[in-house]
Amino acid sequence: QVQLVESGGGLVQAGGSLRLSCSVSGRTSYAMGWFRQAPGKEREFVAAISVMGGSRNYADSVKGRFAVSRDNAKNSVYLQMNSLEPEDTAVYYCAAARYYTNYGKRSDDYDYWGQGTQVTVSS
Numbered sequence: 001q002v003q004l005v006e007s008g009g010g011l012v013q014a015g016g017s018l019r020l021s022c023s024v025s026g027r028t029s030y031a032m033g034w035f036r037q038a039p040g041k042e043r044e045f046v047a048a049i050s051v052m053g054g055s056r057n058y059a060d061s062v063k064g065r066f067a068v069s070r071d072n073a074k075n076s077v078y079l080q081m082n083s084l085e086p087e088d089t090a091v092y093y094c095a096a097a098r099y100y101t102n103y104g105k106r107s108d109d110y111d112y113w114g115q116g117t118q119v120t121v122s123s
Contacts, residue, residue, distance in 0.1 A: 002026040002112045004094050009117030012084055016121070020079040022094030022114060031100035032070060032077040033110060036090035036119075046092070047079060048104020057103040061087075084121045091116040 008020040022032065033048040047068040048057045056068055067080040077094055095110035102109055 002030070002096055004096060004112055004114035006092065006094050006114045006117040009092060009119045011120045011122065014085055014121055014123050016084050017080070017082045018084065018119060020081065020092055020094075020117060020119070022077040022079075024075045024077065024096060030096035030098060030112075031104060032068075033095045033097065033104045033107075034068060034077075034079045034092060035095060035107060036088075036092045037116075038090040041090075043093070043107060045105045045107070048100070049077065050100040050104075055100060055103075057105065059105075081119070084119075086121045086123045089119060089121050091118050 003025040005023045012018055029051050031050050034046040035043050036046050037043040045059050046062055047066055049068045049070055053070050065083045070077045093116045094114045096112040097110045
């Protein structure tokens with residue numbers, strides 16, 4: 001059984017930074033993704049990283065501002081978020097997939113999900 005636990009969310013002013021962490025229990029040989037859901041909106045893709053970290057993909061809205069990374073020795077995945085904007089306010093979820101397919105963009109490709117962590121960016 002794989003369990004994912006996110007941390008690092010919080011309240012930050014526009015232009016600030018946050019680093020989200022996702023701790024993975026069980027197997028670590030999963031592709032990992034970050035998604036977010038704002039109130040009244042559908043869950044959307046943010047970033048994804050392959051098992052060994054050689055492939056990474058980002059939503060256009062976060063390219064150049066967010067960076068996804070992983071440390072398999074620590075069973076952890078990270079999302080560094082810089083130059084945050086009020087539009088980034090959402091609950092952020094990490095997810096694990098057995099295979100890195102469709103550049104990690106499709107939520108249906110993921111097998112396990114964390115409970116989410118709230119990120120609020122004030123203007």
